[in-house]
Amino acid sequence: xxxxxxxxxxxxxxxxxxxxxxxxxxxxxxxxxxxxxxxxxxxxxxxxxxxxxxxxxxxxxxxxxxxxxxxxxxxxxxxxxxxxxxxxxxxxxxxxxxxxxxxxx
Ligand SMILES: [Zn+2]
Numbered sequence: 001x002x003x004x005x006x007x008x009x010x011x012x013x014x015x016x017x018x019x020x021x022x023x024x025x026x027x028x029x030x031x032x033x034x035x036x037x038x039x040x041x042x043x044x045x046x047x048x049x050x051x052x053x054x055x056x057x058x059x060x061x062x063x064x065x066x067x068x069x070x071x072x073x074x075x076x077x078x079x080x081x082x083x084x085x086x087x088x089x090x091x092x093x094x095x096x097x098x099x100x101x102x103x104x105x
Contacts, residue, residue, distance in 0.1 A: 045099040052089040053078035066090060069100035 048071065051058055056074030063072045064079045066086050071093075073079050082089050093100065 046097050048072055048093065048098050048100055051075075051078050052093050053081045065103045068103050070103045071100060 049058060050056065051074035052071065054074055058072035059074055060072055062074065062076055062079065063070050064082060065071070066082075067090070069090070071082065071090070073082065090100075
């Protein structure tokens with residue numbers, strides 16, 4: 001009877017170990033395809049959609065050119081505010097991952 005008990009316990013342990021490793025395997029399997037996409041998602045280029053000054057939706061007819069980049073605004077008032085501190089607003093957009101359009105040649 002003792003041997004049967006030991007064998008039973010061992011069988012359970014083997015089963016648990018098998019489940020444990022198969023779980024880990026499938027976990028890694030599902031992770032693997034995600035990982036190559038991670039850097040891509042992080043470097044995805046965001047076009048400017050919001051006014052850097054007031055955060056409103058941009059009007060494509062209201063813009064200013066700064067260091068070869070075209071920056072769009074929600075209204076003409078924001079261009080004046082932008083011109084007060086162009087470097088600050090440009091940096092803020094960069095930090096948000098916004099990629100500014102090049103000034104058309
Ligand atoms: Zn505005």
